[in-house]
Amino acid sequence: SWRACSSLRLGHSLFSNGLLRGLHTTQAAHKAQAGRYRVTRNRSKPLTYEMANQPCQIAHRKSWNSWNTTSLYEGLREPETVVDDIFIRKFMTGTWHNLFVSEVIIKRQHNMIRIAGIVQRKIAARKMYFLIGYCEELLSYWLKCPVKLELQTVPDKKDVVYKYI
Amino acid sequence: MLKLGGVTPRLYSQVLRLAASCNIHTTLSTFSELKAEENEEFRTLELRSKKFVRQPARVMKSHNVVPPRYKRQKVDQDWGNVWPAARTFHPASVPLPVRQGYPASGQVTPDKWGNAELMKIPNFLHLTPPVIKRQCEALKKFCTPWPSGIETAAEQEKYFPVMVSKSTYLHSSPTLRDQKARIVTLRVSLKSLDLDDHGRDKLLRLVKNRHDPTTDCLTIVADRCPLSQQNYDYCFYLLTVLYNESMKTEPWEHEKEVADRERYIWEGSPSQAALQAIIDSNEDSTPEEVIEEYKKVVIDLHNEGEDEPTLSRYRDSVMKLVGLA
Numbered sequence: 001s002w003r004a005c006s007s008l009r010l011g012h013s014l015f016s017n018g019l020l021r022g023l024h025t026t027q028a029a030h031k032a033q034a035g036r037y038r039v040t041r042n043r044s045k046p047l048t049y050e051m052a053n054q055p056c057q058i059a060h061r062k063s064w065n066s067w068n069t070t071s072l073y074e075g076l077r078e079p080e081t082v083v084d085d086i087f088i089r090k091f092m093t094g095t096w097h098n099l100f101v102s103e104v105i106i107k108r109q110h111n112m113i114r115i116a117g118i119v120q121r122k123i124a125a126r127k128m129y130f131l132i133g134y135c136e137e138l139l140s141y142w143l144k145c146p147v148k149l150e151l152q153t154v155p156d157k158k159d160v161v162y163k164y165i
Numbered sequence: 166m167l168k169l170g171g172v173t174p175r176l177y178s179q180v181l182r183l184a185a186s187c188n189i190h191t192t193l194s195t196f197s198e199l200k201a202e203e204n205e206e207f208r209t210l211e212l213r214s215k216k217f218v219r220q221p222a223r224v225m226k227s228h229n230v231v232p233p234r235y236k237r238q239k240v241d242q243d244w245g246n247v248w249p250a251a252r253t254f255h256p257a258s259v260p261l262p263v264r265q266g267y268p269a270s271g272q273v274t275p276d277k278w279g280n281a282e283l284m285k286i287p288n289f290l291h292l293t294p295p296v297i298k299r300q301c302e303a304l305k306k307f308c309t310p311w312p313s314g315i316e317t318a319a320e321q322e323k324y325f326p327v328m329v330s331k332s333t334y335l336h337s338s339p340t341l342r343d344q345k346a347r348i349v350t351l352r353v354s355l356k357s358l359d360l361d362d363h364g365r366d367k368l369l370r371l372v373k374n375r376h377d378p379t380t381d382c383l384t385i386v387a388d389r390c391p392l393s394q395q396n397y398d399y400c401f402y403l404l405t406v407l408y409n410e411s412m413k414t415e416p417w418e419h420e421k422e423v424a425d426r427e428r429y430i431w432e433g434s435p436s437q438a439a440l441q442a443i444i445d446s447n448e449d450s451t452p453e454e455v456i457e458e459y460k461k462v463v464i465d466l467h468n469e470g471e472d473e474p475t476l477s478r479y480r481d482s483v484m485k486l487v488g489l490a
Contacts, residue, residue, distance in 0.1 A: 049266055050281060061267040063285040069337045074345070077338045102281040108337035109251060116253040116284045124228050145339040150253035152284065155230070160279040163269040 039165045046161040050103055068108040081108070084143055088115060095135055099123070101157045113143060116150045120157055128153070233257035245296040252291065254283045259290065326357035329400065331393050348388040349396040351404065355381050360411060366427055367418075368411040429467030436463050443486065451486065458482050 035055045037047060053062045066085050070078035089104045092115065102118040115135075119128070132149045139147040154160060234257050238247070247258065256277040265283045266275040277283055315321050330350045334343035355376070360368060368383075369376055376383050385403050387396040431437055440459060444451050462482040466475050 048281070049275060052269070053267070063282055065285065067285075067287070069335075076336050076343065077340065081338065101279070102284075105253070105281065105285050107253070107287075110335070110337060111339055111341075114253060118279055118281055118284070121228060121230065122225065125230075143339065150255070150284075152253075152255060152279070154279045160281075162266075162275065163272075 037165060043164045045165050046158070047163055047165060048102060048160050049162040052162045052165075065103045066106045068106075088113070088139065088143075091139065092117070092135065096131060101154060101160045111145045113139070113145060113147045114150055115139075115147065116152070118152050118154050118160060121153050121155050235260040244290075244293055245299065248290045250291055251287075254286075254288050254290075256280070256283070322354065322357070326353055327404075328352040329397065331397075347391060347393045347396055348386065349393055349400055351385040351387075351400040353383050353404065355383060358408060360408075363414065364411040368407055369427070371407055371410065429464055431460050431464055440486075455482070455485050459486055 035051075037045060037051060039045075050062065058064065068081055069075045070081045085106050088106055092104045093100050096119060099119045099122060100117055101120055105116040107114040107116065128151075132151070136147050136149055238260055254277075256279075259277070261277075263277050263283065264274040265277070265280055265286075268274045275282075315324055328351070330352070331346070331348060333346050336343065355365065355368070358368075372383055372385075375385060385400050387399045387403070390396045390399060437460075440456070444456070459482045462475070462479045466479055469475055
């Protein structure tokens with residue numbers, strides 16, 4: 001529900017140099033806009049399932065991208081894990097140039113990190129094998145635990161489109 | 166001047182070369198055309214900017230893709246070999262037509278191809294019933310039967326009265342350490358410690374609230390050392406020391422006064438003296454059971470506190486003693 005936001009515009013005292021300054025006298029109305037995409041006129045924007053479902057749908061129609069035990073009662077190392085996750089996501093999307101069509105999914109099991117995601121088939125399979133080995137090797141050195149990549153490939157990015165808005 | 170007309174450039178160049186080799190001086194009016202066509206020395210100067218010529222679109226090479234794996238799988242294959250360990254869902258390897266997701270309006274549930282939701286959730290494809298059975302069979306050879314003679318809880322309590330417990334913790338992180346894993350708890354029932362009255366009283370005074378009166382169990386928790394092995398040793402050291410100290414009688418223990426006693430003792434109490442006075446003043450001999458009952462009731466009153474049943478019993482006993490009941 002919209003709240004009428006009334007602003008008070010004081011006249012001459014605040015009017016100087018041709019600029020008008022006003023005050024808000026009611027609460028500023030901030031609508032939730034996180035993770036939501038604007039509808040286009042001609043329904044041309046493609047959305048994946050992840051993008052189409054808003055953050056309020058997590059645990060209802062969407063699942064989490066990061067699985068670990070840090071947020072359980074007396075779980076250890078929560079902030080370090082979050083920072084590691086941010087690093088892994090940046091690293092993966094940067095190394096696989098424009099190739100990831102889904103979010104990077106990070107699962108931690110015992111001391112292993114399993115990274116999953118959907119990748120386009122824009123490069124040859126040999127290059128993909130190299131990138132997989134490269135990512136696994138370097139990430140395991142940086143994060144100090146075994147890293148496994150479990151990727152799924154898709155011929156075109158149109159294959160992961162859920163709907164157009 | 167050699168003038169030639171209507172001859173091809175090739176013939177021209179041949180003539181020129183011939184002329185050059187023969188040192189004949191020749192000039193031709195079409196020399197510039199020849200040069201422009203053959204691009205020998207100078208590039209053409211373009212003063213007007215060229216119109217934008219659209220390049221043909223870059224064709225991405227389509228790479229040969231191996232057909233999905235499920236097409237080569239037999240119906241009676243051993244699934245445990247296809248999916249030996251926990252792995253993210255891979256649609257080409259799993260021959261099942263699973264679907265996941267909320268359908269968009271007018272659409273069906275999204276299928277398994279390019280479905281990130283199926284990849285996010287944990288799957289148990291590595292733990293199908295035949296695989297579990299196989300793993301249990303493999304583990305059987307490491308199992309020994311339960312030792313005979315300690316089937317019931319009473320026997321276990323008799324032969325293994327001390328119970329030591331500690332926890333280990335598992336986290337999904339690179340580090341293995343958890344500080345809580347050093348805590349060791351030792352539980353023993355005081356019945357199995359063979360203490361006399363004095364020893365039991367002394368032990369209870371030493372351990373204070375570590376003894377649970379309802380279960381008659383002593384619980385010692387040790388967490389002061391960094392390793393659980395050290396805490397375990399410390400627990401047993403404490404138990405040994407407590408037992409030995411409670412068996413000993415120190416010379417100053419005889420200074421225990423009536424107020425220090427943990428429970429009411431009838432012998433030598435003012436109630437006993439008062440009862441004796443009443444019995445002596447009574448002409449008829451009071452029956453033994455009345456005396457015993459009074460004694461028991463007074464002890465209960467002191468030890469268990471004053472509540473409705475004890476007070477009513479005391480009243481009945483006094484009536485009987487006095488002879489009014």
